[in-house]
Amino acid sequence: MSDVPHFGGDFLWGVSTASYQIEGAVDADGRGPSIWDQFSHTPGRTLGGDTGDAACEHYRRYGDDVALMADLGVDAYRFSIAWPRIQPDGSGVESRGLDFYDRLVDTLLEHGIEPSATLFHWDSPLALEAAGGWENRAITDAFANYAHVVGERLADRVTRWFTLNETVIFTLLGHGIGVHAPGKELGFDAMQVAWHQLLAHGKAVQALRAAGATLVGPANNHTQVRPIDDSPETLDAAALFDLVYNRAFLDPILTGTWPLAGIVDPVVEDADLAIISEPVDFLGINSYNPQYIAAAPPGSAVPFDMVTPEGLEYNDFGWPILPDGFTQMLVDLRERYGDALPPILITENGGAFNEEPDAGGRVRDQRRIDYTAAHLAALHEAMDAGVDVRGYFHWSFMDNFEWAEGYSQRFGLTYVDYxxxxxxxxxSFHWYRQLIAAQKGRR
Known part of the structure; x- marks a missing residue:
């Protein structure tokens, strides 16, 4: 694979998914409803009224899916555990839910694939939402209990643990502007939700370590922020966006500080930052594209404007394809945090390229291949610049339920006929398989 630099024999190659996006079987084996079940069944919330009721039926087809991953040749599979399968009402234990992840983990190990589990990828038990959800500080203790339950069952076999996925997206889209579950429009008051997620992360790190987990860290979405021009107003807006989007979700973990002090101040307790800043073994980074920012227009309720310049190449979701932003985002993190920055795993990177099977049943998604090759080259540039990156998980292993966009956007290496x-x-699946084989020195 001459178009991708060599990453070394110890570099980790993987794929990622999330429970609500692929599992289906939403009422199987005692699973309780999640906030995404309620949200997707609310008219007007998702494109075409799509829901995750069936999704990819991974709950019943996981054996075949793992066999396909083994054929792909990945080292590791990052999946998320559905909290309402384990604690349907937010407490107690549903053993049948744990049994499913037991089977999944054992099947992965039988195929030589490292299980890499995410505790939370946005599907909170609906019962906890009724009690205030992530606005209620009590959810942090509920989450710690959930982490303990899962860790006690699986920590002996799961290679690495991710606490929460994309706290920034769950906060801003789910609680800030309401376009994701649970659909709240709190504006900047949503940063209290952010604080509770950060606190839940710290408590989960403690609970997982007590259960025997050895490799633990968060996975968050980060982006390079690009001012659209160099006017003072735009530069101020871009700096604030960087604080809200990037630093608010990383400074507390890595430096024990809250970067929005005096701008947005959540309700906190004295020991919170010490818990939030529990040492982690790695930082999971999800990243797809840089974000252009302009000064807020007059009368805007938000002090910055997220813009999409003309003349760029975009994927089918309308996200710009700019691999150099991937490099710079990582270099910026290294420069900002220095020795406080732990080793990095790229836990999501990919694009929506919606090619359908041709008459012969082949899916010719060359655009995904080009995107991935360019971003891997950009990743290698960041590593050459001194950023310690240990692995890459492609998003996603297969097409799936893409949240508010329903089934309209396809991110997968594997096409799913729904x-x-x-x-x-x-x-792209065959290309990635050949890439991994070449990187590992396999024939």
Whole structure:
């Protein structure tokens, strides 16, 4: 694979998914409803009224899916555990839910794939939402209990643990502007939700370590912030966006500080930052594109404007394709945090390229191949500049329920026919398999 630099024999190659996006079986084996079940069944919330009721039926088809991952040749699989399968009402234990992840983990190990589990990828038990959800500080103790329950069952076999996924997106889209579950429009008051997620992260780190987990860290979305021009107003807006989007979700963990002090001040207790800043073994970074920022227009309720310049290449979701932003985002993190920055795992990177099977059943998604190759080259540039990156998980292993966009956007290396549940490895799947084999020195 001459178009991708060599990353070394110890570099980790993987794929990622999330429970609500692929599992289906939303009422199987005692699973309780989640906030995404309620949200997706609320008219007007998702494109076409799509829900995750069936998704990719991974709950029943996981054996075939793991066999396909083994054929892909990945070292590791990052999946998320559905909290309402384990604690349908937010407490107690549903053993059948734990049994499923037991089977999944054992199947992965049988195929030589390292289980890499995320405790929370946005599907809170609906019962906890009724008690205030992530606005209620009590959820942090509920989450710690959940982490303990799962860790006690699986920590002996799960290689690495991710606490919460993309606290920034869950905060801003789910609680700030309401376009994701639970659909709240709190504006900047949503930063209290952010604080509770950070605190839940710290408590989960403690609970997982007590259960025997050895490798633990968060996974968050980060972006390079690009001012659209160099006017003072735009530069101020971009700096504030960087604080809200990037630093608010990382400074507390890595430096024990709250970067929005005096701007947005959540209700906190004295020991919170000490818990939040529990040492972690790695930092999971999800990143897809840089974000352009302009000064807020007159009368705006938000003090910055997220813009999409003309003349760029975009994927089918409308996200710009700018690999150099991937490099710079990572270099910026290294420069900002220095020795406080732990080793990095790229836990999500990919794009929506919606090619369908041709008459012969082949999915020719060359655009995904080009995107991935360019971003891997950009990743290698960051590593050459001194950023310690240990692995790359492609998003996603297969097409899935893409949240508010329903089934309209396809991120997968594997095509899913949602009517028949047939899996079709795309051209990108075969390319990634050849890439991994070449990187590992396999024939």
């Amino acid at each position: 009517d028949t549940q047939e899996r079709i490895p795309k051209d």
